[in-house]
Amino acid sequence: MKRSVLTRYRVMAYVTGVLLVLLTLGVIAKYVLDINGAADFTRVVGIAHGWLYVVYLVFAFDLGSKAKWPVGKQLWVLLAGTIPTAAFFVERKVSRELETKLADPAPAVAGA
Numbered sequence: 001m002k003r004s005v006l007t008r009y010r011v012m013a014y015v016t017g018v019l020l021v022l023l024t025l026g027v028i029a030k031y032v033l034d035i036n037g038a039a040d041f042t043r044v045v046g047i048a049h050g051w052l053y054v055v056y057l058v059f060a061f062d063l064g065s066k067a068k069w070p071v072g073k074q075l076w077v078l079l080a081g082t083i084p085t086a087a088f089f090v091e092r093k094v095s096r097e098l099e100t101k102l103a104d105p106a107p108a109v110a111g112a
Contacts, residue, residue: 003102006099009094010091014091020083023045063077063098064077
């Protein structure tokens with residue numbers, strides 16, 4: 001697996017996570033605090049998060065298939081972009097796990 005697969009997943013995990021936190025704050029501002037302009041903010045951030053979450057899904061699925069994850073783990077990583085702040089924790093755990101695998105590649109078998 002190439003390091004670029006992990007890098008693009010990490011970027012999208014952060015982008016998706018930040019947008020979801022902003023969306024959550026916008027919804028609180030709109031419905032709880034009744035702040036003017038929060039509806040427009042929530043609409044824009046919601047659309048951006050929706051489209052970029054699809055990109056996150058593609059990159060996370062690509063990473064999971066190349067890392068040969070079981071279905072349960074892959075589903076958890078895919079759903080992390082829908083729970084505020086979960087993407088940050090899942091990304092950190094996945095990155096630590098895969099960094100060790102990328103740092104220690106399997107030894108090459110010598111040909112005869």
